[in-house]
Structures are given as C-alpha cells and as structure tokens.
Amino acid sequence: MAPSHDADANSITRRKSLAALAGAGALAVAGCTSDSGGDGSDGSDGSDGSDGSDGSDGSDGGSETLSGDIRISGSSTVYPVAQEVTRQFAEQNPDVGFNLTRDGSGGGFENVFIPGDSDMNNASRPIQDDELQRCRDNGIEPVEFFLAQDALTVVVNNEADFIDSISLEDLKTIWSPDTAPEMWSDVNSDWPDEPFDLYGPASTSGTYDYFTETVIGETEADQPIREDFEGTEEDDLIAQGVQGNEYAFGYLPFAYYVNNPDSVKALSLIEGGSDPVEPSLEGAKSGNYPLARPLFTYGHMGKIQEKNHLQEFIEYYINESDEDYIANDIGYVPANDQMVEDNLAALEEAIAGDYEYSA
Incomplete structure (x- = not known):
C-alpha cells in the first residue's frame, strides 16, 4: 500500500535510512536529454541498460562511482x-546517462513505460486504472511520487481586450464536441463575431486528459473534446499559436505562461458564482484556483530494486522537489515537507519490494 499523505512530517531521519538502503555514493549523474520519442538518440537502443549495454551488468556492483543509464518518458x-534536476544530477555523476523525452503522460505510459522501456514516466495527472492494469499485466508496479502542483492556465491573444475572465461553463461550451461554437459571439453576444482559433495539448497529453475530464466531463458525442483545434505536445507552440491570432484561444501549464508573460494574456476563471480567480502559484497551492492540479512522476519498482543509480537519482529528484527554484525559475508549486517525506517513504518501500500502488 502506498504511504498516506498524512504521515509524520517530522520523520526527516528517513533520508538517512534511504541512503543506507540505496548504498553510499554521490547523488548525481550525467548524460543527455532529448525531445524525441526515445528512439535511442542518447547513444543506446532505448533500453534500460540492464543487458550490459552501458558497460556494466545493470547494477553499480558496489562501486563508489554511480554509472548506468536512466530513461525518463512522459509529460511535457x-x-x-x-x-x-537531471542537469544538476548530470554535473555530479558524469557516468550516468539520461534519455529524457516529452511523450505526453498518456503517450509515455502507452508507448514507453508500460512496455518496460523506461525507468520513470512523468505525468500531469494520476495514472489511470487501465494503465495501472496494463502495467501489472506486464509485471510492472508503478511507484507514484507527487512532486509539485500546477495552475492550468487559459490564454488568449494580447489584443483580445474584449475578455479578461471566463466562466467554467463558457469554457466547457467552447471546447465541448456537443456544442462546438464557431464564433466567439455564439457563446457571448458581447464577444466579437469572429471565428475561434483553438490551440491545446495533443490527446497523448496528461494536460488534455485533465482538461477534458475536469472542464468538459461526459459528452454525448463519440469524442471527449471538439476536434477542430491545433494539438501539440510542445506547450510553447500553444503559446506561439495564440500569440499569432487576435481571436485565438488555448490552455497550457502555468510554467509555460509565467515564463513568457508578455506573449499571451491569461484569463481569470469563474466557478459557479465566485469572483474571477487569476492563475497563480498561491491559488494552486491553496486550491482556490479552479484548475489547480497535481504533478507526478512514476517509477518502475523492479528497475528501482535492480539499479542503484536509479535509486540515488529518484532520491535526489524527491529532495530537489521542495527547492525554491521549482517556483521561482520554473513556475510550479514545490513539494512541501509532507510530500517529500511521503515520497521518500514510497521509495523506501519500492527498494524493499513492498510498495503497492493505491489511488
């Protein structure tokens, strides 16, 4: 059973016990990152290196220097x-290589993690029941690490001075396949008689999954969202698309907005009869912002048990997740002490082979 998020927040001594479990050694690695789909562009064949392709037998063999490959798939x-985090880890351990790709949460699970080709899969929504079952059918127990929080942001063109906020009801109307209005004025007569130009994540994205479930919900059509939008796994391309058309409309992670605040305009959201709430880290942390959501990474328990350098990296990842740069430089709410301790407990259980995922 996965540890509860109500565990004792003062159990910092777990960090030391994990170091003993994982073995002594510097908490670091090196290698390359990639935007590709994991086709071996890191110099390997995309495998986890346990067949000796990294020059070892897949373990660290008691060596003081960490070495081996780590494949991370999933969420953009x-x-x-x-x-x-991989950049920092790479500076410290040049003998550990990374293949880090943006496949989308669902795409990463489907095409890389579930087949057993990656050690970790990042996700912007929880693992789904069917994904969990397919993992287990393949002998994989996914280990969940809750790392940060996001304020999913709805954006329009900077010239769209006719709108500053939008209700969740109107947001659903715009994106639902059951309604699929063509003009802004079809939704609100005060808005321009101009066609929508829509941008959003591709269907392989966890952001897509979260948006369709949270905003649109059940539909009568045979698809979860209208199909006439420009979908991509490159979140910065969503911002660029909206920037290029006065009547464009899209949604994207807060980090991609806050790091380019002059390129597009973020809308405040209205839920029910509430006052408009603008996207912010404070709103995501408190839950006051309607589209606040958790961010995860999932580890392959079998590979965590087998690969000491993977154990060390995940511990490093967890301990970095509460650092200020997660908010200041990237744009997400960092993990709190409780999340760090829960994640370290999950890692400890995974190393011992005792972890079982529970939603």
Missing part, C-alpha cells in the same frame, strides 16, 4: 522540472 508539463 513535468519536463522542465525533470530537465533541471
């Missing part, structure tokens, strides 16, 4: 965090 939302 979580990607900036993983990119920075």
Whole structure:
C-alpha cells in the first residue's frame, strides 16, 4: 500500500535510512536529454541498460562511482522540472546517462513505460486504472511520487481586450464536441463575431486528459473534446499559436505562461458564482484556483530494486522537489515537507519490494 499523505512530517531521519538502503555514493549523474520519442538518440537502443549495454551488468556492483543509464518518458508539463534536476544530477555523476523525452503522460505510459522501456514516466495527472492494469499485466508496479502542483492556465491573444475572465461553463461550451461554437459571439453576444482559433495539448497529453475530464466531463458525442483545434505536445507552440491570432484561444501549464508573460494574456476563471480567480502559484497551492492540479512522476519498482543509480537519482529528484527554484525559475508549486517525506517513504518501500500502488 502506498504511504498516506498524512504521515509524520517530522520523520526527516528517513533520508538517512534511504541512503543506507540505496548504498553510499554521490547523488548525481550525467548524460543527455532529448525531445524525441526515445528512439535511442542518447547513444543506446532505448533500453534500460540492464543487458550490459552501458558497460556494466545493470547494477553499480558496489562501486563508489554511480554509472548506468536512466530513461525518463512522459509529460511535457513535468519536463522542465525533470530537465533541471537531471542537469544538476548530470554535473555530479558524469557516468550516468539520461534519455529524457516529452511523450505526453498518456503517450509515455502507452508507448514507453508500460512496455518496460523506461525507468520513470512523468505525468500531469494520476495514472489511470487501465494503465495501472496494463502495467501489472506486464509485471510492472508503478511507484507514484507527487512532486509539485500546477495552475492550468487559459490564454488568449494580447489584443483580445474584449475578455479578461471566463466562466467554467463558457469554457466547457467552447471546447465541448456537443456544442462546438464557431464564433466567439455564439457563446457571448458581447464577444466579437469572429471565428475561434483553438490551440491545446495533443490527446497523448496528461494536460488534455485533465482538461477534458475536469472542464468538459461526459459528452454525448463519440469524442471527449471538439476536434477542430491545433494539438501539440510542445506547450510553447500553444503559446506561439495564440500569440499569432487576435481571436485565438488555448490552455497550457502555468510554467509555460509565467515564463513568457508578455506573449499571451491569461484569463481569470469563474466557478459557479465566485469572483474571477487569476492563475497563480498561491491559488494552486491553496486550491482556490479552479484548475489547480497535481504533478507526478512514476517509477518502475523492479528497475528501482535492480539499479542503484536509479535509486540515488529518484532520491535526489524527491529532495530537489521542495527547492525554491521549482517556483521561482520554473513556475510550479514545490513539494512541501509532507510530500517529500511521503515520497521518500514510497521509495523506501519500492527498494524493499513492498510498495503497492493505491489511488
């Protein structure tokens, strides 16, 4: 059973016990990152290296220097965090290689993690029941680590001075396949008689999954969202698309907005009869912002048990998740002490082979 998020927040001594379990050694690694789909562009064949392809037998063999490969697939939302943490880890351990890709949460699970080709899969929403079952059918127990929080942001063009906020009801109307209005004025007569130009994440994205479930919900059509939008796994391309058309409309992770605040305009959200709430880290942390959501990474328990350098990296990842740069430089709410301790407890259980995922 996964540890509860209500565990004792003062059990900092777990960090030391984990170091003993995982073995002594510097908490670091090196290698390359990639935007590709994990086709071996890191110089390997995309495998986990346990067949000796990294020059070893897949373990660290008691060596003082960490070595081996780590394959991380999944979410483009979580990607900036993983990119920075792997960069830091790489500076310290040049003999550990990374293949880090943006496949989307669902795409990463489907095409890389569930087949057993990655050690970790980043996700901007919880693992789904069918994904969990397919993992277990393949002998994989996914280990969940809750790393940060996001304020999913709805954006329009900077010239769209006719709108500063939008209700969740109107947001659903715009994006639902059951309604699919063509013009802004079809939704609100005060808005322009101009066609929508829509941008959003691709269907392989966890952001897409979260948005369709949270905003749109059940539909009568045979698809979860209208199909006439520009979908991509590159969140910065969503911002660029909205920037290029006065009547464009899209949604993207807060980090991609806050790091380019002059390129597009963020809308405040109205839920029920509430006052408009603008996207912010404070709103995501408190839950006051309607589209606040958790961010995760999932580890392959079998590979965590087998690969000491993976154990060390995940411990490093967890301990970095509460650092200020997660908010200041990337744009997400960092983990709190309780989350760090829960994640370390999950890692400890995974190393011992005692972890079992529970939603």
